[in-house]
Amino acid sequence: MKKNVFAAFATVALLTTPVAVSLAQAQTPPVLATPAVAPAAPATRLDAIMAKGTVRVGTTGDYKPFSYMNPETKQFEGLDIDMAQSLGQALGVKVEFVPTTWANLMKDFQADQFDFAMSGVSVTLDRAKKGYFTIPIMREGKTPIALCSNKDKFQTLADIDKAGVRVIVNPGGTNEKFARANLKVANIEVFKDNVNIFKEIVAGRADLMMTDSSETIYQQKLNPQLCSVHPEKPFDFAEKAYWMQRDIALKEFADQWLHLQMENGGYATIYAKWFN
Numbered sequence: 001m002k003k004n005v006f007a008a009f010a011t012v013a014l015l016t017t018p019v020a021v022s023l024a025q026a027q028t029p030p031v032l033a034t035p036a037v038a039p040a041a042p043a044t045r046l047d048a049i050m051a052k053g054t055v056r057v058g059t060t061g062d063y064k065p066f067s068y069m070n071p072e073t074k075q076f077e078g079l080d081i082d083m084a085q086s087l088g089q090a091l092g093v094k095v096e097f098v099p100t101t102w103a104n105l106m107k108d109f110q111a112d113q114f115d116f117a118m119s120g121v122s123v124t125l126d127r128a129k130k131g132y133f134t135i136p137i138m139r140e141g142k143t144p145i146a147l148c149s150n151k152d153k154f155q156t157l158a159d160i161d162k163a164g165v166r167v168i169v170n171p172g173g174t175n176e177k178f179a180r181a182n183l184k185v186a187n188i189e190v191f192k193d194n195v196n197i198f199k200e201i202v203a204g205r206a207d208l209m210m211t212d213s214s215e216t217i218y219q220q221k222l223n224p225q226l227c228s229v230h231p232e233k234p235f236d237f238a239e240k241a242y243w244m245q246r247d248i249a250l251k252e253f254a255d256q257w258l259h260l261q262m263e264n265g266g267y268a269t270i271y272a273k274w275f276n
Contacts, residue, residue: 066120103172141234
């Protein structure tokens, strides 16, 4: 009995020696700290917009009645500005308008300066290579606008493309591109101020401008001396839509929002406000 008790004490003493403790610690696996988990990034741009609470809309502010910077209020106004606000309401976020120009529109879009471009933007294949378009809001094309006294002189591209005819264009957009692609003899004059460009025709410093038929209809109301030339039969076919960064979830949402606006009369009400 005494031998057994002595053996038990000896075993305990052996297990509690510094060497034994060190060996036990070495054999015990270390407890690893749980790494911090970073918040998951938004899965789509649509998610990112809603998480941020802001949608950025690029607009030129020089293209009535779609986008115009009112010098008195210092605010953007127009059909596409109202539509942008409608989009913001549908998303449940604020709208941040980002100024851009027609010459810099593509560069600013590729630099991700905005989520949408809403400024009377025409659908083009070059733009479609860089982003998505919504379903169209308008079908039209390029047509002339001139002094009413000269309206019958500029019915066809052949009538316009003659020596001595002065065609005025704003730089960088589809108007300049269309003029340079179709005119080889007429004089093309670039005028940077797209807000006042039609006054150059009224003043006799230019003979005509070829632009979107919707704009010619609107501008002849602002300038009674000017007449739109066959806006119902433009020289080409084009559509206007809203250009967005490439994100399928965002496109699906924007298309559904716009479809509802078309069907429930929301778009028609805004259109009438600016065109009628």
